[in-house]
Amino acid sequence: MAGGGSRRCRRLEAEAARAVLGAADTLLFDCDGVLWRGEAAVGGAAAALGRLAAAGKRLCYVTNNSSRTRAAYTEKLRRLGFPPAEPRHIFGSAYCAARYLRQALPPGAAAYVLGSPALAAELEAVGVPHLGPGPAALPGPTPADWAQAPLDPAVRAVLVGFDEHFSYAKLCQALRYLLRGGPDCLLVGTNRDHRLPLEGGTAIPGTGCLVKAVETAAQREAFIVGKPNRYMFDCVVSEFNIDPARTIMVGDRLDTDILMGNSCGLTTLLTLTGVTTLDEVKGHQEIVGISVVGVLSFSPSSAQAGSQLVRLTVQGQQDPLRNQTALVDKSRSTVTYYITSQSNHTAVVLYDSRNGYVCYKPVEQHVCYLRRMDAWDLQTLQMTLNTSEQRGDQLLRQNNQTEYYREFLGILARQAVDPKSLGEAVQTLCEQTSIFWVRRGEGPGKQRLIYLCIDICFPSNVCVSICFYYLPE
């Protein structure tokens, strides 16, 4: 599937492939599920990359997997028959996390690391002192011992990557550093991938599970280095002279690879060799991307590229940085928004006018929140459907002021909803997750905490912060 030259998502047949590849000088490849699964190369991948390299294309590799150094990735590429690569072409989340900490930490400050030797090696390579990798035992038999174990005075960050030695002892120590340092101690995760797919359809728990454990203990959100955060693309741009209009992001996941590519204005190419299946892609007829960074202006590069994205930039003092992409499916009368917040949490909001539901799904949580559509929802949905056929400059003339609202939704947590009666769109989005009704309210009151907020902007130039709280039992 590819954009660039067409607003539609399409299968990359030979002629289209020539046009899309001819217009590109750089390709960014995800690795797991695109180039290889475990230790086995994906059939035909090495030969395809060989032809691209021979045609003079610049090939770079962007992977959320933090278990290898740049040098180890170049070796794996060589071993599996891919064209020779230099370490500077590799952008793994271990390298990008080390680079982030080198920029964010004061000189001499150290990181407490839950991660692999590869993560430690990348920190060493950029000169960030660190401690933590490898097995760790609890420092005594009782919780009082655990809470009094020595802490390194230099630690100003907790970094969470893939760690096969992850343990309660490490979780305990990570929390103690975060409690000691408060906001002055950074919390950084390499990625939020829930699982790592392996050859044969099996999978193992991914780094996202470990990041979630630390976030839960510390009651704060980590900054995530990996896709769909654009930080990884910024790493590539800092190394090479990249023109987004001549760059293709190749990946196997809509929610990481393709979402990052769309957020960064790249042409995106989804391979069906990994996580995302054709069924998940089918029906998404057009893609409207809205990139919200803080007075509405139109990005001319997207218009010139004639890409599948309508890209809007909204600026406003009170508006936090976030990225938002909408998938418009006219055949099913749905619009699905993918929203990544400033704190790098991703949520999906589905408007299904055929069945009359609005469904909210915070991606990190296995739960969906559901309410019935009202007249305003229908009006907003229709505007989004119409916008997907408009040019950006038409939108620019219509909108020049962003309005902000906050809405409170109370969660009715007593009884889960049976998905069978909810229609295909909600069922697909909320497969294997619990679904709860929510209802509009005045707000949680002083005694109850807001559970989470999802910030979303609509083509009507209205931005709403939708905040959830639990209603009393």
Ligand SMILES: [Mg+2]
């Ligand atoms: Mg992948």
